[in-house]
Amino acid sequence: MLDHTTQADTLDLDLAANGVVGVIIAWADNNGIPRSRTVPIDQFTAATRRGVGITPLFAVFDSHDTITFDHPPLATPSGDIRLLPITDRIVQLAGQPAFAWAPGRQIAPDGTPWPYDQRTALERQLARAADLGITLRAGYEIEFHLSAADDPRDDPRPVYDGPSYGPVKMLAVDAFAEQLLRDLNRNGVPIGQLHGEYGPGQYELNIAPTDPLTAADHQLLTRQTIHAAAHHHGLRASFAPLVTPGHVGNGWHLHTSPSHNGTNLLSGGDGPAGLTPQGAAYLAGLLRDLPAITAITAPSLSSLQRLRPGYWSGAYTCWGIENREAALRLIPSTPLLGPDHANIELKPSDAAANPYLALTAVIAAGLAGIEDRLAPPGPIQEDPATWTDQQRADHGIHRLPTTVQQQLRALHDNPRIRAALGDDLIDAFRAVRTSDADRAADLDPAAIIRAYRWLY
Structure with a gap:
């Protein structure tokens, strides 16, 4: 890890002295796909001051790199914005030591905020939380699939297909796991555990909880670290929501917890499982x-x-x-774990989500619940899929949207999430999702899985 107290105008010298030849400036688009620019080390100081030029049309790239012009403000190939590295988040990549990595902020050419920048949207919600006296913590569980990289077919060849969760499953990727744990530690990403999944x-690892902005940065950096370690060991990693038909998918479960004056609002109260009134309102x-x-x-067709x-x-729309x-x-x-351990896990969350937008939407909804003093219904401790339609209706439980059109309708009709993201960003997001749906209109489910398998 580099010393983050280093001044921006001397970072290039320190990086060069450590053998760095270039800095990867990364961001995630509206499909959750990381994009980047790499700046030669002798140009990095200039990049910290003026940014790097990129097309504004990245906001309307769909999952397969088709540029949709269905969003009028970005319906022309003309224009330019700047990608500015966040210098206090820069790390020299342990698995790619000739390169450093930093998340980026997209800004307008005159240096003002750009309405499509997802990082800025999250910062607005964190400022809103601070005005309410609320602080938040967030963390990700990341599931991923490892396949042999020398397989000439598009279909994955799992590195291990045996009992789940056991030490033999970890032994199958022993050298990879060793490097991954070392690299994550050196890259400054603390994790709680790594194990063979179902x-x-x-496989799965969980990133230790931290403030939401750092959590989103850690999510992007963890992707880079996993891909690099897999490549080094002749493996191919996929974070796609579904890798093969008929199997479990890869969730990136998002955990959040709100606090007030240092006290976790999800514990210590008289509500179910210790919820305080504000914690219950956040959940509601x-x-x-x-x-x-x-x-x-969970925005993609996958x-x-x-x-x-x-x-x-x-x-289903329920909590338990x-x-x-x-x-x-x-x-x-x-x-055993203490009051700070209490959190809410969002299960329908995966790698197709831009982490900054995901946290923006979650935090905006939770804060609105606190502001409106909502109260949730009672917890559901069973599998609602085993109930009748009438039982679910009696409990106000519905299936989450199952089509892109249903998702976009829910997004359009929700004033709180629209306000948090802003109309420009929401409408660009809508155009991207519509382009994806149009592309897949004639594909069967297996073809859709193949189309998304190696995008993440």
């Missing part, structure tokens, strides 16, 4: 806006295939206490 060739806000939230957090009842993906079939899983505090 599906063939599937997420539940109220869940269809619009998941339009942001995401929609992953959201199936019975797969622990959270296909440690209920892994609930879209919102309350993880309460315990005497």
Whole structure:
């Protein structure tokens, strides 16, 4: 890790002295796909002051790099914006030591905020939370698939297809796991654990909770770190929501917790599992806006295939206490782990989501719940898929949107999420999702899975 107290105008000298030849400036587009520019080290100081030129049309790239001109303000090939590296987040990549990495902010040519910048949208919600006296923590669970990279077919060949969660599954990727743990530590990404997951060739790690902006940066940096370690060991990583038909998908479960004056609002109260009134209102806000939230957090056609009842993906609009079939899983505090452990896990969330937009939508909904003093219904401790339609209706439980059109309708009709993201960003997002849906109109489910398999 570099010393982040270093002044921006001397960073290039320090980086060069450590053998760095270029700096990768990364951001995520509206498909959740990381994009980047690499700046030679002797140009990095200039980039910190003036940014790097990129086309504004990245805001309307769809998942397969088709540029849609269906959003009028970005319906021309003309124009330019600047990509500015966030210098206090720069790291020399342990798995790619000739390169450093930094997240980027998209700004207008005159240096003013650009309405399509997802990082800025998240910062606005964090400022709103601060005005309410609320601080937030966030963390990600990241599931991914490892395949042999020398397979000439497009179909994946899982590195291990045997008992789930066991040490033998980890032994199959022993050298990769060793490098990954070392590299994440050197890159400044603290994780809680790494293990073999349920599906063939599937693994999972969880990133330690931190402030939401850092959590989003860590998510992008973790992707880069995993891909580099996999490449080094002749493997290919996929974070796609669904890698093969009929198997479990890769969720990127998003955990959040609000606090006031240093006290976690999800514990220490008289509500279910210790919810305080404000903590319950935060949860109720997420539940109220869940269809619009998941339009942001599980937005791709592959995401929609992953959201199936019975797969622990959270296909219904309900919450429960440690209920892994609930879209919102309350993880309460315990005497062993303490009150700060309490958090809410969003199950319908995956790698197709831009992490800054995902956190923006979640936080906006939760804060609105607090402002409106909402109260949630009682927790659901069963699998709602096993109930009748009437039972679900009696409890106000509905299936989350199953089509792009339903997702976009939920997003359009939600004033809170629209206000948080802004009309320009929402409308560009809509254009991208519509382009994806049009492209896949004649594809069967298996073809859609193949189309998204190696995008993430």
